[in-house]
Amino acid sequence: MSPRPRAIGLTVFVATMLACVLVAASVIIGRATASAEPLPGTLSADAGFARDMQVHHDQAVQMSMIVRDRTDDPEVRLLAYDIATSQSQQSGQMFGWLASWGLSQASPEAPMTWMHRSPGGAGGHDAHVAVDPAEVPATMPGMASREDLDVLRELSGRDAERRFLELMIAHHEGGVEMAEAVLDRSSTPVVVDLAGSIVRAQRSEIGLMQDLLAARSGVTP
Template sequence: MQHRPVVTGEADTVEGPTTGAGRRRLWWPAALAAAVALGLGVPALVAGGSDASGSVASVPAQESAEAGFARDMATHHQQAIDLSFIVRDRTESTDIRNLAFDIINTQANQRGMMMGWLDQWGLTQHSGAEPMAWMRMDHRYEPHDGSLMPGMATNTELAKLRSLNGQEAEVYYLQLMIEHHKGGVAMAQGYVDLGTNAVEKRLAQTMVNGQRSEIDLITDLLAKRGAKPLS
C-alpha cells in the first residue's frame, strides 16, 4: 500500500499569537517552509552524518527505519497541520489559535527537515511499504477511512471538525489532537529505540518531549471547557 504525505490547500496564512500591537499575520507558502527546513536540517544529516572517527556513515536504505520514520512522521505531521488550519478558521479563542499556530509552525518545520533528508539521501518520499512497517510491531494497525496510522483522524472526523464552530470546534480539535499526539509520541519513541542516525534520533526525542508536554497543555484547555479527552 502506498501512502504519500498530503499537502493541502486548507489555508495559506496563519495568525500568530496576539501581542500588544494586535495579531501578527504570517503568509505560509509551502515552498518557503520547505526551503527553510532544508536549509536548517539537511546539512546536519548529509549522507547520514559522520561517526566519531570522522568517517562518513552510509546513506540509509530505501526501506530502513530512518527512511520509514521520515516518511511516516511527515505524513502524520501533515494532518496535524491540516487540523490546526481547520480550527484556526472556526474559533476566536486566543488560546486555541496560539496552540494551532505553534503546531503549524513546529510540525511544518520538522516535516520539511524530514522530506529534505529523504531528498538528500536520494530516496523517494513514499514507498510501497505499509505505514510503520519499519517499527516491526507485534500488531498491525488497520488503516481505515483515511486514518493511515495510530492517532490520525479519519475522514469522517475531519468532516465533523469542519462542520463545527466556536467552543464545539475547540473541544473536538483538542480531543483529536490528544489522540494525534499520542500516536506521534509512540512512533517517535519507536524510532528513538530502533534508529541508528544520531541526528534523526535527536529530532525524534524532541518530538516525544514536545508532544508529551502539549498533551498536558491540551488536557488543561479541555478541562477549562468542561470536557475530557476521548480516551
C-alpha cells in the same frame, strides 16, 4: 471568525521551505566532513519514520488550520499556530533527510511496516526481516478519519475547540508512539535528535491540551 488563513498558510509554507534549505545546507557541510558511515536504506526504520511522520505531521497542520478558522479563542488559536509551524518545519527536515540519503519519498512497502519489525540488528541499513501484512494496522497511530475532519469543519466556537483538542490529543499520543518506536530502532543522530524532541514537545502539549479541554468541558483536571 476570520483568522487570515492565507497569511497563516504562507507562514507555514515559508517555515517548511526554510527547513528544507537548512537541511540541504547541513547535508552539504556534513558530506564534506563526515566519515564513510553507511546511510540508512530504503526499508530502514529511519526512512520509514521520515516518510510516515511527514504524513502524520501534515494532518496535524491541517487540523490546526481548520480550527483557526472556526474559533476566535486566543489560547486555542496560538496552540494551533505553534503546532502548524513546528510540524511543518519538522516535515521539511524529514523530506530533506530522504533527499540527502538518496531515497524516494514514497515507501516501497505499506506505511508503518518499519514499526512492526523487532528493534535491533538492522541499524541504518535495509531491514530484510519479513513482516506479515496482517500485523500492520490500516492507519497510523492517532490519525483522525476523514469523517472526523469533516465534522471539525462544521463546528465553531467552543464545540470546534473541544473537538480539535480531543482529536489532537489522540494525534499527539500517536506521534509520541511513532517517535519512541524509531528511538528503539535507530542510531542515526539526526533521527534520534528529532524523535527525542518530538516526544518531549508533544508530551508537554498533551498536558496543555488536556487542561484546555477540561476548562472547556466544566471538568477539573
